[in-house]
Amino acid sequence: MDFSLTALFLRATLTVQIVMVLLIAASIWSWAVAISKFMRYGKARRDAAMFENAFWSGQPLDELHERLGDRPRSALERIFVAGMGEWRKSHAPGGKLIAGADQRIGRVMSVAIQREAESLESRLGALATTGSVAPFIGLFGTVWGIKNAFENIAMSQNTNLAVVAPGIAEALLATALGLLAAIPAVVLYNHLSSQADRLVGRMDSFADEFGAILDRQMQRREG
Numbered sequence: 001m002d003f004s005l006t007a008l009f010l011r012a013t014l015t016v017q018i019v020m021v022l023l024i025a026a027s028i029w030s031w032a033v034a035i036s037k038f039m040r041y042g043k044a045r046r047d048a049a050m051f052e053n054a055f056w057s058g059q060p061l062d063e064l065h066e067r068l069g070d071r072p073r074s075a076l077e078r079i080f081v082a083g084m085g086e087w088r089k090s091h092a093p094g095g096k097l098i099a100g101a102d103q104r105i106g107r108v109m110s111v112a113i114q115r116e117a118e119s120l121e122s123r124l125g126a127l128a129t130t131g132s133v134a135p136f137i138g139l140f141g142t143v144w145g146i147k148n149a150f151e152n153i154a155m156s157q158n159t160n161l162a163v164v165a166p167g168i169a170e171a172l173l174a175t176a177l178g179l180l181a182a183i184p185a186v187v188l189y190n191h192l193s194s195q196a197d198r199l200v201g202r203m204d205s206f207a208d209e210f211g212a213i214l215d216r217q218m219q220r221r222e223g
Contacts (some may be wrong), residue, residue, distance in 0.1 A: 005173070012170040013148050019141035019174050021116045023134055027181040030130045033123050034188040046204060047074030055080070055206075061213075075116040075199070076206055083210055088186070092093040100216055109207040119129060120196045123191060131186035138178015145171025 009020060051074055054064060065084040072078045086108040089204025090101035 008166075011166050012173075015111065015144050016170050016174055017142045019137055020177055023137060023141075023174075023177040023181045026130045026134055026137075027184070028175075030181065030185040030188065033126050034184075034192065037124070037195075041120070041192070041199065042204045043116050044075060044124050048076050048199070050074075051065050051076045051080070052206070055059075055210075057142050071155055071217035075120075075203055078116065079109050079112045079203060080140075080208055080210060083207070084216065087214055097218055099183045102211070102218060105214060106207075106211055109211065113200065113203045113207060117196070120199055121193075124192055124196070127185045127189035127192070131189055134185065138175050138181075141174025141178070142171040145169075150211070158166045182191050190218055 009017060055076075061084065065081065068077055068081055071083075072081045074102065083105050086105045087101070089106060090098045097179055145167050147167075149164040149171070152167055153164060
């Protein structure tokens with residue numbers, strides 16, 4: 001009897017075949033999400049490094065803001081543009097700062113950071129869902145395969161291994177596919193979540209530093 005993966009799949013009952021297809025699809029989707037996130041996070045780190053070099057190069061902030069314009073490309077650029085936009089709006093026609101400018105600038109940058117965090121963490125839920133649900137889907141296939149094995153015993157009135165082996169084999173294959181989908185998904189989710197947290201922390205640090213610079217300028221003007 002052929003016990004290759006293809007043969008086991010073809011001999012399995014329709015229910016177990018559906019379970020296997022779902023698990024394979026979930027595994028492929030998880031890897032696709034993970035690869036796209038790895039690429040995006042790598043680009044986000046490179047863009048952040050480039051912008052930080054420009055920000056700390058000594059170039060006037062107004063000139064940097066004008067150069068970025070209304071189409072910032074990276075997360076830090078969007079946070080910077082949001083803060084500078086509110087900074088400019090906080091000046092009265094005579095050049096005097098409107099009261100509460102520092103709180104408004106902080107809130108605007110916080111909203112920008114929240115949006116970037118949501119964008120970074122989007123679709124990570126697919127990995128968490130796969131990691132938590134796939135073992136149970138595989139277990140369902142296992143139970144169904146064992147049920148099929150017992151049915152074969154009852155119909156043939158024979159407990160020979162050749163009778164029960166196909167059902168047991170498809171049950172074990174369903175278990176293996178469930179683990180194959182779940183374990184990488186959990187590992188990838190934890191790793192990518194930590195990367196997203198570090199990127200968000202980098203944004204928070206930049207916003208704090210930028211806010212401190214603007215606050216010093218406010219204090220000088222008030223002085």
